[in-house]
Amino acid sequence: MNIYDVAKMAGVSIATVSRVVNNxxxxxxxxxRKVMSVIEAADYTPNVFARGLGLDSMxxxxxxxxxxxxxxxxxxVAVLEKRLSEYGYNCIxxxxxxxxxxxxxxxxxxxxxxxDILIMVGSVYSGDGExxxxxxxxxxxxxxxxxxxxNGYVEGDNIYCFxxxxxxxxxxVTSGFIRRGKKRILFLSDAYSYAAKQKMAGYEAALIxxxxxxxxxxxxxxxxxIHYTRDMLLSYKNLQFDAVMAVEDGLAIGAxxxxxxxxxxxxxxxxxxxxxxxxxxxxxxxxLTSVNNHPCKMCNDAVDLMIxxxxxxxxxxxxxxxxxxxxxxxxxxx
Amino acid sequence: MNIYDVAKMAGVSIATVSRVVNNxxxxxxxxxRKVMSVIEAADYTPNVFARGLGLDSMxxxxxxxxxxxxxxxxxxVAVLEKRLSEYGYNCIxxxxxxxxxxxxxxxxxxxxxxxDILIMVGSVYSGDGExxxxxxxxxxxxxxxxxxxxNGYVEGDNIYCFxxxxxxxxxxVTSGFIRRGKKRILFLSDAYSYAAKQKMAGYEAALIxxxxxxxxxxxxxxxxxIHYTRDMLLSYKNLQFDAVMAVEDGLAIGAxxxxxxxxxxxxxxxxxxxxxxxxxxxxxxxxLTSVNNHPCKMCNDAVDLMIxxxxxxxxxxxxxxxxxxxxxxxxxxx
Numbered sequence: 001m002n003i004y005d006v007a008k009m010a011g012v013s014i015a016t017v018s019r020v021v022n023n024x025x026x027x028x029x030x031x032x033r034k035v036m037s038v039i040e041a042a043d044y045t046p047n048v049f050a051r052g053l054g055l056d057s058m059x060x061x062x063x064x065x066x067x068x069x070x071x072x073x074x075x076x077v078a079v080l081e082k083r084l085s086e087y088g089y090n091c092i093x094x095x096x097x098x099x100x101x102x103x104x105x106x107x108x109x110x111x112x113x114x115x116d117i118l119i120m121v122g123s124v125y126s127g128d129g130e131x132x133x134x135x136x137x138x139x140x141x142x143x144x145x146x147x148x149x150x151n152g153y154v155e156g157d158n159i160y161c162f163x164x165x166x167x168x169x170x171x172x173v174t175s176g177f178i179r180r181g182k183k184r185i186l187f188l189s190d191a192y193s194y195a196a197k198q199k200m201a202g203y204e205a206a207l208i209x210x211x212x213x214x215x216x217x218x219x220x221x222x223x224x225x226i227h228y229t230r231d232m233l234l235s236y237k238n239l240q241f242d243a244v245m246a247v248e249d250g251l252a253i254g255a256x257x258x259x260x261x262x263x264x265x266x267x268x269x270x271x272x273x274x275x276x277x278x279x280x281x282x283x284x285x286x287x288l289t290s291v292n293n294h295p296c297k298m299c300n301d302a303v304d305l306m307i308x309x310x311x312x313x314x315x316x317x318x319x320x321x322x323x324x325x326x327x328x329x330x331x332x333x334x
Numbered sequence: 335m336n337i338y339d340v341a342k343m344a345g346v347s348i349a350t351v352s353r354v355v356n357n358x359x360x361x362x363x364x365x366x367r368k369v370m371s372v373i374e375a376a377d378y379t380p381n382v383f384a385r386g387l388g389l390d391s392m393x394x395x396x397x398x399x400x401x402x403x404x405x406x407x408x409x410x411v412a413v414l415e416k417r418l419s420e421y422g423y424n425c426i427x428x429x430x431x432x433x434x435x436x437x438x439x440x441x442x443x444x445x446x447x448x449x450d451i452l453i454m455v456g457s458v459y460s461g462d463g464e465x466x467x468x469x470x471x472x473x474x475x476x477x478x479x480x481x482x483x484x485n486g487y488v489e490g491d492n493i494y495c496f497x498x499x500x501x502x503x504x505x506x507v508t509s510g511f512i513r514r515g516k517k518r519i520l521f522l523s524d525a526y527s528y529a530a531k532q533k534m535a536g537y538e539a540a541l542i543x544x545x546x547x548x549x550x551x552x553x554x555x556x557x558x559x560i561h562y563t564r565d566m567l568l569s570y571k572n573l574q575f576d577a578v579m580a581v582e583d584g585l586a587i588g589a590x591x592x593x594x595x596x597x598x599x600x601x602x603x604x605x606x607x608x609x610x611x612x613x614x615x616x617x618x619x620x621x622l623t624s625v626n627n628h629p630c631k632m633c634n635d636a637v638d639l640m641i642x643x644x645x646x647x648x649x650x651x652x653x654x655x656x657x658x659x660x661x662x663x664x665x666x667x668x
Contacts, residue, residue, distance in 0.1 A: 014349050060426075067412060071613075074408035078401060081429050090447055092394075093427040095415050113424055226616045253617050260619070279405075282560045283587050285594070285619040 010038045061089045061306075062110035065121040066098050071278045072295055076121045076150060079299035087307055089116070098124045104137040111141055117306055119148045126152035126194030146309055148302050151293070152194055153319070160309075162302055162320045164293045166195050169324035170202030173245055173273045173291065176326075176334035178210045182243040182271060188251040190224040199247050199275070222251055229254020234261065242270055249274035253284045256331065272331040286330035298322045344372045395423045395640075396444035399455040400432050405612045406629055410455050410484060413633035421641055423450070432458045438471040445475055451640055453482045460486035460528035480643055482636050485627070486528055487653070494643075496636055496654045498627045500529050503658035504536030507579055507607045507625070510660075510668035512544045516577040516605060522585040524558040533581050533609070556585055563588020568595065576604055583608035587618045590665065606665040620664035632656045 007014040012031060019027045020035040027035075061084050065073040081091045092113055096106040103125060110118060118141055126149065127134035135154045141147055142158040149161040177185050187203045189196050204214050218241060222229050229251050233239065246252035252274030259270045266272060266286055274281055277292035301320065309316050328334075341351045346365060353361045354369040361369075395418050399407040415425045426447055430440040437459060444452060452475055460483065461468035469488045475481055476492040483495045511519050521537045523530050538548050552575060556563050563585050567573065580586035586608030593604045600606060600620055608615055611626035635654065643650050662668075 014347075068402070068415065069409045069412035071405070071408075074405075075403045077427070078403035078429060081402065081427060085428065085443075090426050090428070090443070092424050093411070093415060094419065094424070095412060109419075109424070226613070250613070250617075279560070279584070279614055280617040283584075283614040283617040285591075 062115035123195035174206035396449035457529035508540035
């Protein structure tokens with residue numbers, strides 16, 4: 001028994017059956033009853049019934065992230081999936097990496113899959129803020145479905161952005177280092193994303209406000225890998241620093257391992273602050289002070305907003321700030 | 335422009351349009367050309383076209399795991415998504431937790447979403463091997479789609495199981511401890527899953543083969559949380575042990591932190607081996623010896639098998655062993 005049989009038995013078109021299954025208001029009560037009685041007589045549930053035909057009325061959310069194996073992304077997706085499933089949404093998860101052409105391709109593929117909402121997790125989707133064309137594909141998608149950027153910003157209709165206060169919290173940490181007498185604060189980054197730029201801007205602003213120079217040789221780009229970071233720091237012959245602000249916990253722990261090999265004590269000789277407050281921060285020794293950017297709270301708030309939006313509420317804010325906190329542990333003394 | 339418009343313009347039923355879009359062989363070449371010319375004239379790609387109607391011909395894989403925020407699960411899902419997307423599959427990811435009723439519900443929900451393959455990641459889906467009814471819902475799903483169990487075993491038609499050699503590798507580690515003179519080897523576990531039972535059986539077999547007693551007070555159940563594990567071990571007044579075999583890296587690192595507080599050296603006073611070879615193992619100090627159960631290789635092999643299966647190949651193995659290796663670092667001396 002399939003949709004064609006139901007249509008035949010009920011004496012209606014398959015378009016009408018589809019409308020009934022999907023609860024379209026365009027069908028008269030009389031027709032609806034007729035179709036439903038055939039479906040019920042055949043002992044088919046609408047869901048199972050719809051399944052074979054792709055007329056499933058279940059709603060879908062497309063979630064795009066660069067890499068689901070990343071700790072931060074997987075935490076975010078876990079919360080999104082849990083909350084959205086409570087509202088009857090299923091989640092189609094795609095990973096795009098960071099390359100421009102693949103990000104665009106993955107959005108197109110998700111759009112072709114009947115998604116009702118698009119969520120983009122990670123600030124790699126924000127573009128560099130200089131070339132607006134870079135994010136045209138997001139505005140294009142937003143013509144069809146609401147787009148939620150989780151820690152990212154793209155200007156456009158139907159695009160809702162959650163922004164971690166990365167600038168503010170890095171300013172705060174850097175100022176804390178300066179208050180404790182640190183003179184040469186290393187900034188370790190693994191990305192050129194929107195978030196990474198906000199963090200670097202916070203670092204520079206704190207230095208400038210304290211009357212310190214912003215030195216190019218203290219801003220290092222590195223792979224987010226503990227041993228790689230340690231070895232890179234060891235490879236510099238004349239690099240002197242007494243504090244580290246890292247944009248990932250893995251980078252920060254690489255610096256702690258560097259200090260151990262150099263015979264320097266943490267936090268006395270070198271203070272270290274990581275980012276994301278991952279399980280790594282508890283694992284290392286001494287345990288790592290890290291910025292908590294609250295991905296679970298951000299994702300919960302985002303789902304609340306999505307539900308208000310699909311329920312027809314107007315005046316949904318389009319730019320939401322997510323405050324960050326510093327989880328103080330043993331690698332800092334402020 | 336929607337499917338009804340195309341059907342009207344081509345002078346065919348919407349069922350026929352659907353068949354053309356989905357490449358059904360039941361449509362004549364002449365009708366196919368007629369419908370395609372209308373679609374092309376309207377500048378609609380079949381994909382975008384299908385989108386609005388749920389007639390998308392894209393295939394879907396349902397991936398169920400207890401918790402995507404878990405490091406092991408997220409690594410596995412990352413590989414599955416990447417490889418399956420290369421074959422044109424999209425991934426619907428659901429998280430079930432570990433409760434029986436929710437596992438069953440989530441499988442039913444995935445089944446109602448037109449999935450072509452069901453993948454269950456995590457040995458929590460294997461049941462306890464005592465009550466076959468517990469896994470009836472998996473055999474039920476396998477009547478409709480092939481089911482892949484990634485590190486788990488369920489007997490049944492159309493069910494393909496990948497099994498890590500957990501017994502063997504834990505036997506090997508425990509025997510290594512014994513060879514190095516360890517007398518009281520602690521077994522730390524956070525689960526009663528199929529995999530956890532295999533690991534405990536390997537531990538017990540190694541003790542028995544060496545003529546050692548299997549002691550209940552050396553088999554501890556604990557939450558997979560570094561500080562929780564450390565504090566639990568500290569809370570035992572008379573617990574003596576000189577080695578730890580843990581089924582999760584987090585548990586093993588809890589034991590390392592316990593040793594530090596007690597003033598015991600690792601690996602001399604207490605040797606420690608973890609499981610999953612996660613990033614935590616590199617983060618802690620000393621760095622942790624850990625079992626690598628090769629989730630990436632397992633997932634790659636599973637996708638290869640899925641593709642052979644959907645391409646109609648027969649004689650696909652139904653039970654595949656995944657060898658584990660020991661990544662030796664600084665917390666063991668064998």
